[in-house]
Amino acid sequence: MIHxxxxxxxxxxxxxxxxxxxxxxxxxxFEVDKGEIVTVVGxxxxxxxxxxxxxxxxxxxxxxxIWIDNKKVTDFTEAEFADYRxxxxxxxxxxxxxxxxxxxxxxxxxxxxxxGINKNERNQITMEMLKKVGIAEFQDHYPGELSGGQQxxxxxxxxxxxxxxxxxxxxxxxSLDSETEADLLEFIQKLNNEMGITFLIITHxxxxxxxxxxxxxxxxxxxxxxxxxx
Amino acid sequence: MKLKDQFQFVRQNIKKNKIRTFMTILATAMGCAFLIVxxxxxxxxQQSIVNxxxxxxxVTKIDIHGYEEENGNYRSxxxxxxxxxxxxxxxxxxxxxxQLRQFPVYSIDNFQTEAxxxxxxxxxxxxxxxxxxxxxxxxxxxxxxxxxxxxxxLMEESAEEELYDDQGExxxxxxxxxxxxGKTIDMTVKKLEDNEEEIQxxxxxxxxxxxxxxxxxMQDRNVYISQGxxxxxxAFTGMIRGAASAEEELxxxxxxxxxxxxxxxxxxxxxxxxxxxxxKANYATYSxxxxxxxxxxxxxxxxxxxxxxxxxxxxxxxxxxxNTMTMAVTERAPDIGIMKAIGANPKTIKQxxxxxxxxxxxxxxxxxxxxxxxxxxxxxLGLPLIIEMVFKEELPDGLQFSAIPGTLIxxxxxxxxxVTILSGMRPAKRATQIDVLKAMRREx
Numbered sequence: 163m164i165h166x167x168x169x170x171x172x173x174x175x176x177x178x179x180x181x182x183x184x185x186x187x188x189x190x191x192f193e194v195d196k197g198e199i200v201t202v203v204g205x206x207x208x209x210x211x212x213x214x215x216x217x218x219x220x221x222x223x224x225x226x227x228i229w230i231d232n233k234k235v236t237d238f239t240e241a242e243f244a245d246y247r248x249x250x251x252x253x254x255x256x257x258x259x260x261x262x263x264x265x266x267x268x269x270x271x272x273x274x275x276x277x278g279i280n281k282n283e284r285n286q287i288t289m290e291m292l293k294k295v296g297i298a299e300f301q302d303h304y305p306g307e308l309s310g311g312q313q314x315x316x317x318x319x320x321x322x323x324x325x326x327x328x329x330x331x332x333x334x335x336x337s338l339d340s341e342t343e344a345d346l347l348e349f350i351q352k353l354n355n356e357m358g359i360t361f362l363i364i365t366h367x368x369x370x371x372x373x374x375x376x377x378x379x380x381x382x383x384x385x386x387x388x389x390x391x392x
Numbered sequence: 393m394k395l396k397d398q399f400q401f402v403r404q405n406i407k408k409n410k411i412r413t414f415m416t417i418l419a420t421a422m423g424c425a426f427l428i429v430x431x432x433x434x435x436x437x438q439q440s441i442v443n444x445x446x447x448x449x450x451v452t453k454i455d456i457h458g459y460e461e462e463n464g465n466y467r468s469x470x471x472x473x474x475x476x477x478x479x480x481x482x483x484x485x486x487x488x489x490x491q492l493r494q495f496p497v498y499s500i501d502n503f504q505t506e507a508x509x510x511x512x513x514x515x516x517x518x519x520x521x522x523x524x525x526x527x528x529x530x531x532x533x534x535x536x537x538x539x540x541x542x543x544x545x546l547m548e549e550s551a552e553e554e555l556y557d558d559q560g561e562x563x564x565x566x567x568x569x570x571x572x573x574g575k576t577i578d579m580t581v582k583k584l585e586d587n588e589e590e591i592q593x594x595x596x597x598x599x600x601x602x603x604x605x606x607x608x609x610m611q612d613r614n615v616y617i618s619q620g621x622x623x624x625x626x627a628f629t630g631m632i633r634g635a636a637s638a639e640e641e642l643x644x645x646x647x648x649x650x651x652x653x654x655x656x657x658x659x660x661x662x663x664x665x666x667x668x669x670x671x672k673a674n675y676a677t678y679s680x681x682x683x684x685x686x687x688x689x690x691x692x693x694x695x696x697x698x699x700x701x702x703x704x705x706x707x708x709x710x711x712x713x714x715n716t717m718t719m720a721v722t723e724r725a726p727d728i729g730i731m732k733a734i735g736a737n738p739k740t741i742k743q744x745x746x747x748x749x750x751x752x753x754x755x756x757x758x759x760x761x762x763x764x765x766x767x768x769x770x771x772x773l774g775l776p777l778i779i780e781m782v783f784k785e786e787l788p789d790g791l792q793f794s795a796i797p798g799t800l801i802x803x804x805x806x807x808x809x810x811v812t813i814l815s816g817m818r819p820a821k822r823a824t825q826i827d828v829l830k831a832m833r834r835e836x
Contacts, residue, residue: 249735276740
């Protein structure tokens with residue numbers, strides 16, 4: 163489903179004339195199969211989040227290829243990436259990334275609006291999703307009025323609302339307490355079992371890493387363990 | 393994303409910054425109103441001048457002053473020319489008149505007057521729209537038709553007191569009051585030879601009176617005689633057109649020619665084509681349409697200049713729109729980043745911002761148009777009063793300072809929309825180029 167081939171990435175630092183390159187990912191190759199939960203672990207600064215940003219299409223790799231569902235996403239145009247993010251992957255962010263001026267309902271509905279779904283259908287799907295993530299009673303609350311766990315549930319609901327086959331999650335429990343984290347992990351496993359959604363989860367938390375069928379370890383930008391499908 | 397949802401999105405965004413949006417709309421409205429009011433002066437004055445010109449003339453009439461010969465001289469028109477003119481497509485009638493080269497004295501009972509005497513071709517005159525108010529057309533050479541105001545100038549021969557009123561009109565009590573139709577009126581012509589005056593009197597029967605001219609200020613005191621009577625006068629004086637003395641005698645080339653020839657087109661649309669054709673055939677023509685063309689050309693240039701000046705106001709307003717949209721993009725950068733992260737197409741983001749600037753433009757144009765109508769109304773109402781009070785001069789009736797036709801609204805709203813959309817283009821493009829990660833980290 164996800165196939166990363168010899169991925170290299172470096173950042174360019176400094177001003178014009180005094181530029182320096184900072185290698186972040188070096189020769190990364192791995193595969194993720196359909197329905198797998200794969201966790202990516204590593205120390206801070208090891209390049210985990212950069213890997214997720216590359217797979218999400220937020221940045222372009224310096225070298226290498228990323229294939230998803232037999233499509234070479236590294237060759238995508240901006241518009242193709244937008245379509246890919248809307249229809250094929252849902253992204254969950256560490257700090258939720260909800261629009262503060264929109265209610266929980268509107269934040270979830272936004273993805274459906276972008277897809278051009280009509281209002282009645284949007285209302286129905288959004289309500290179903292709010293119930294599924296257990297925050298239906300907070301639908302009219304703004305992000306600022308919700309707890310971290312509730313905000314993360316809104317973020318997950320937004321990522322799931324279009325039923326993407328892949329969810330990319332960057333430190334999904336990073337802002338949560340241990341109890342809420344346990345709820346979240348249970349919810350991820352439930353989604354994986356019931357809907358067959360493939361998860362690629364970036365984390366530095368060992369508890370989170372345990373829910374994966376497989377764990378990929380990255381150290382100093384190099385993949386050191388777990389690249390092959392079991 | 394559907395257009396309806398994009399519009400909803402725009403409305404929500406505008407609500408967040410009501411004051412800023414209001415001020416931008418106000419600036420756009422002022423620019424639009426300024427453009428319309430400025431150009432409306434051009435339209436108003438053009439309309440007034442065109443109306444005044446058209447009121448004084450028959451729009452389907454083309455005056456033919458002569459035919460330009462190869463040597464550059466003009467000759468008067470003959471029957472051969474009339475036949476050609478009648479054959480031109482779109483011509484309804486060709487009227488031709490010959491004027492007697494002296495003012496005969498017409499007398500009836502003890503009343504008399506001098507009058508211009510004309511030989512007219514009545515069939516073509518009737519075709520061109522000439523009508524009788526009373527009587528019938530002449531059927532024999534000694535029958536005549538009188539102009540509507542002829543009787544007003546007939547005065548008593550014995551009257552010695554002040555005959556005319558303040559307007560220069562013959563006083564009512566000295567006018568001929570009886571019916572003229574069916575009466576015989578004597579036409580007396582003279583000839584001067586070796587300082588000796590000789591006269592000849594011809595009795596003529598009045599059979600018809602022409603209709604009053606359409607224009608209030610026009611006076612028709614002519615006497616319309618037949619070609620036969622003209623020939624008799626010519627025989628008496630021995631000169632072309634019956635000139636009374638050798639000093640007034642015309643060149644021989646005027647024999648068998650006409651003094652006044654007018655072509656009447658079947659419709660106003662035909663006038664231009666006929667004029668062009670006759671101009672090419674070396675006829676010297678004049679029509680109100682050609683005058684209109686010149687007037688309209690001048691005003692088109694003036695209006696274009698005024699619209700250009702007015703557009704500058706809208707361009708200034710566009711700076712406000714650019715600023716508002718740039719601020720909006722900067723403020724909403726994190727939201728745009730999130731939208732892009734969950735799959736918003738760059739095209740959709742661009743459309744949302746263009747829609748927002750267009751929304752400002754449309755609302756501004758609507759308010760500006762309404763304000764322009766109000767200002768135009770007040771200008772037309774108040775300016776004549778102010779001018780009359782300050783300069784003590786009375787303005788002509790129907791003078792319109794400002795007119796706002798539909799085309800001006802279309803042009804102004806079009807300019808306003810184009811300028812506002814263009815000023816929203818760059819901020820909208822900037823929005824599509826926002827880096828998702830930087831925006832989400834609030835680094836923009």
